[in-house]
Amino acid sequence: MEQQRRAALDGWYHETQTSQQRHTLLDPCQTNESDSFLLGLEQRIEPSLRRLLTQRNGLLFAAQTAYNKLFPKNVSLSRHQTLSLYDRLSSALTVAQVTGIQPLCTHFAARLAPLNCPDASRESNIRQTHLAQYARLLATQPTLINREMLKQLSDVGLSAQDIVVFTQLIGFVSFQARLLAVINALAGRPATVLPGFSHPEEAKQSGFSLQLRRWQSFLPEVDLTQATREQLDVLDFSAPDARDSSFYRLLLQDAGSLEALSALTTHIMKQPGDEKSALKEWAAAATSRINGCLYCAGIHGRYYLETGGASGHIDSLFLEPEPQHTPTVEQDSRVKAVKTLTQTPEKFDASALQLLLDAGYTHQQTLDILLSSALFSWLNRLIQTLGTSELA
Incomplete structure (x- = not known):
């Protein structure tokens, strides 16, 4: 993958090792880890402030569900789903590292450690390099991502569904890192900035306006003529006009993460x-x-x-x-x-x-x-x- 601009953060990546209320499809019984979103950090907050978080049960449940969908205990691979659990966790660790939130780095490193590395073939190494570079760039400078980079992901074997899942998990870990930063701030803990952290470059974008x-x-x-009943239910839950939206029809490639994202958006914004x-x-x-x-x-x-x-x-x-x-x-x-x-x-x-x-x-x-x-x-x-x- 071509490097469009010098990475904002250098030198310490792991890289790779050789409300609308209704009944939803989200099921509390599907939660396979009870503390993989907040990582127990909320326990450090003074009780009256901690209640500001714990009273948002729907938000926290939706966030945990999103985590479980994107980082399950096991991933069954197929022709359309080639993004392995190793791929997901190593990319999540890259994103956690560039955000500098240490408990999140520790969490994903611990989950990644027991997994077998991909084979050492040239093709596998190229694929892992593309995944790491893309995750790092999207986590730090999203305006630099372009259509050609999506094609490069396709060229190393990612399907459209894979690319949607990959982008969702990078976005999710970006969200999780910032919420954990807020929790640390509520707990009164000082920021810990490791040596070598540099300030990301400003987004080079112009043309902002209120025009539609x-x-x-x-x-x-x-x-949609080939969509399952479950997919259509998720689409209708996501937004009133989701069936007419290119954005929602694309994210429906991975209905589980779309549903969790939609639930989170509802609990935060509405x-x-x-x-x-x-x-x-x-x-x-x-x-x-x-x-x-x-x-x-x-x-x-x-x-x-x-x-x-x-x-x-x-x-x-x-x-x-x-x-x-x-x-x-x-x-x-x-x-x-x-x-x-x-x-x-x-x-x-x-x-x-x-x-x-x-x-x-x-x-x-x-x-x-x-x-x-x-x-x-x-x-x-x-x-x-x-x-x-x-x-x-």
Whole structure:
């Protein structure tokens, strides 16, 4: 895989070793690990703050379900599913390492360690190199991913379903890392930045606006005339207009991860009695702007204005060449906190969290902002990688 730009982080990768409420398909009995999402870190938080997390049972269950779907105990390989458990866990470890969240690195390293390495053939080595490079680049600089890189994944044997699963797991671990960073901040723990960590380059993207954009997949979508009843149920659960959406029809290639992602999105962005929150929509737009995602920034910028947000806040986000701070302490604090979580989660600590509290936000509002930002560190990577958007 061609290297488009110097990797943001050098020198310490493992590489490879030689709400809408309804009955869903998610079943609590399917949870095969009870603590592989939060990793027990929430126990370090003071009890009154820990309740802010534990009262979100639906969110945590959906996140654990997403983990179980993407990293099951065993993976049965087939012509359409060639991404082995080793492939998944080694890629997840790469993403965890570039985020710098040490408990997450330890977790995936421990799961990877007992597995047999791929064979040492030239073809296997080339495939593993492509997977590692792609995971690293998508985790750090998603705007550099292009259609040619998807073709390169196809050339080393990944099916369309594999590529969807691969992108989902990179996005998921990006989300998980940022939520764990928030938990560490709530626990008052200082950031631990290893030597050699450098600041990721700014997303080189322009053209941000509130104009409607249309997204189209690069990869084959599921033909709904051939879809199973379960797939159609997942599609209808995901969004009212999902059957007409290229994005959802593509993600239906892996219905399990799509369903878990949709449940997570509902629990974070659409809590009962709070269908759209200005704070969460602003955080979604700001994170998308920082990640260089034109499509998501435009949509959630419009949602922010629909909820009564100030147009000046969106105008300041969309200024070129990068997000600018407004003169108000409140907006300045929001931008700084979200930018730290989005670009350098390993540096997000109690002082970054305090920026939002000092600006007058409650712990509940602060968590809403940060959960939305973490979620869009996942969603942006799907949108930016798997298709393209043009002005409608």
